[in-house]
Amino acid sequence: MKYLQPSAIASALRAGGLSLISMVVMGSVSAPVYAESPAQWQAALQQTRLSLSQAIDAAEKAVPGRAFDAQLDIDDGSPRFDVDLITTQGDHVEVHVNAGTGAAQQHKNKGSASSKDRKRLDASKITLKQALDAALKHTPGTAVDVELGNDWGRAVIAVDVLTAAGQRMEIKVNPVDGTVISAKVD
Secondary structure, three states: OOOOOHHHHHHHHHHHOOOHHHHHHOOOOOOOEOOOOHHHHHHHHOOOOOOHHHHHHHHHHHOOEEEEEEEEEEEOOEEEEEEEEEEOOOEEEEEEEEOOOOOEEEEEEEEEOOHHHHHHHHHOOOOHHHHHHHHHHHOOOEEEEEEEEEEOOEEEEEEEEEOOOOOEEEEEEOOOOOOEEEEEEO
16 A cells, blocks of 8 residues: 655645646555645545535444544545444444545444443543534634544544644544643644
8 A cells, every 4th residue: 555645746736736636546646545735635625525524424324333533535536534433233343435425335344343442432422523513613624534542641532624724733622521622733
């Protein structure tokens, strides 16, 4: 699996004005591509018709469970959302959601969810969608990544937001009460 290097994109953009999407279509990159710069995120978002929150809804509808990680990726030139969730049976499942159509399907069952992911999810009193709402209220823009994780020993929900000014911000939200803990340029 190859990942698009930010320096390669910058060079291509300076040299010929190529967009991230055209580079993927022309075969410069294998899937999936993880956007690194605001320009890469903006190029992917131009083809996206769903919000991250809508993608989580679609994934949880396709595979009953609760999401703990979701992000925008690019697969074979098309943006998609990858949503990881823990099913009602306790499995860790990855669901792909087409960012243009909203079609969701199970991609991979990774087996029994880890105990740390189950504990974090059980302790979280808010959903990823509620964390997205809190982060976007604090820092308006477009959410491109949300993850229930760990920050120096405490559970947090980290939300990456691309602002209208083109800055990528990381907003950390308390998973118990939904308050914003911190915000910084990512």
